[in-house]
Amino acid sequence: MAANPTPPVPPTPNTRPGLATSALPDALGPLADLPGTWVGSGFNLISLPDFSSVPPSTGPADFRLKLNATLETLQFTPIGGSVPNRGVVSAPGSSTGQPDIAINGVSYLQRVSDAVTKEALHIEPGFWLSVPATTVAPVAPATVVRLGSIPHGDSLMAQGAAFVLPSGPVIAATSSTPVLNPPGPALGLPYLLPFQNPPLPPGIPLPFVQNSNLLLQQAILGQNIINTVVLIISTTSVSVTTPADATPSGATITIPAPSGNIGNIPFVVNNANATTLDAIFWIETVQNPDGSTFLHLQYTQKVLLHFLGIDWPHISVATLTKQ
Numbered sequence: 477m478a479a480n481p482t483p484p485v486p487p488t489p490n491t492r493p494g495l496a497t498s499a500l501p502d503a504l505g506p507l508a509d510l511p512g513t514w515v516g517s518g519f520n521l522i523s524l525p526d527f528s529s530v531p532p533s534t535g536p537a538d539f540r541l542k543l544n545a546t547l548e549t550l551q552f553t554p555i556g557g558s559v560p561n562r563g564v565v566s567a568p569g570s571s572t573g574q575p576d577i578a579i580n581g582v583s584y585l586q587r588v589s590d591a592v593t594k595e596a597l598h599i600e601p602g603f604w605l606s607v608p609a610t611t612v613a614p615v616a617p618a619t620v621v622r623l624g625s626i627p628h629g630d631s632l633m634a635q636g637a638a639f640v641l642p643s644g645p646v647i648a649a650t651s652s653t654p655v656l657n658p659p660g661p662a663l664g665l666p667y668l669l670p671f672q673n674p675p676l677p678p679g680i681p682l683p684f685v686q687n688s689n690l691l692l693q694q695a696i697l698g699q700n701i702i703n704t705v706v707l708i709i710s711t712t713s714v715s716v717t718t719p720a721d722a723t724p725s726g727a728t729i730t731i732p733a734p735s736g737n738i739g740n741i742p743f744v745v746n747n748a749n750a751t752t753l754d755a756i757f758w759i760e761t762v763q764n765p766d767g768s769t770f771l772h773l774q775y776t777q778k779v780l781l782h783f784l785g786i787d788w789p790h791i792s793v794a795t796l797t798k799q
Contacts, residue, residue: 506638518794545677629741636709644701711736
């Protein structure tokens with residue numbers, strides 16, 4: 477007679493099973509369209525300290541201007557489950573306080589290379605998070621947060637607001653002009669001349685050096701964009717009044733300072749300190765003449781690098797298409 481088989485050991489309960497696929501868009505909120513792979517091109521402008529005399533540096537000099545037409549791949553992966561953030565009672569023994577919240581989000585990997593040489597320029601892993609509103613501590617609206625790490629020795633946390641437009645994005649100008657900090661007189665030609673007549677990468681005309689957002693406007697010229705999710709983030713503060721046709725409509729969304737920060741290793745702090753980051757991402761639904769649609773992701777980002785008593789804008793823009 478055969479021995480009775482050993483009963484199976486019951487599995488350990490999974491207390492964090494993650495979200496069903498059908499629940500993901502609601503959980504991710506304004507980040508719902510990000511998961512997947514986005515590919516495209518853009519432009520990168522940065523002023524670099526130029527002490528070295530090893531090419532391509534030409535120092536010792538105060539700085540050099542580096543311009544690149546870029547190719548980019550940006551991949552987003554859902555975290556797969558809600559992350560609990562624990563609230564706390566208002567005082568020892570109290571029965572009131574801040575309830576727990578559940579954060580959902582996506583991890584990302586950004587890879588940028590030069591469009592001509594294919595040289596690697598930038599790699600950045602991180603997370604985008606959708607944070608629900610809170611009513612006690614802090615009293616704050618729903619926000620989006622970006623956490624990123626850069627292998628120069630920098631880590632950033634930028635927080636901000638999201639809203640939806642039933643149309644295309646409004647892309648304002650951005651400026652690459654360096655300025656004294658603390659404020660002082662306008663900088664003279666030795667600091668401005670490289671921005672007025674630099675060697676240009678292919679596809680980047682001179683006006684795009686002064687206002688890189690022109691490249692974004694050019695990329696979507698003539699397209700029928702029927703929906704745009706706008707993500708505005710900053711390491712300092714965010715205050716935006718949404719247009720009348722936005723969702724939410726005509727609302728003033730304020731994320732007070734400090735809404736984030738940038739941490740740098742001592743070498744970066746002393747030689748080209750990254751002090752602030754401001755960025756806008758637009759997730760755009762583009763409709764073709766036959767009624768079919770596809771998704772664009774456009775962004776403009778400005779990081780201020782501080783050296784020699786000057787704030788130097790480091791500007792990156794790109795237009796990516798979801799694959």
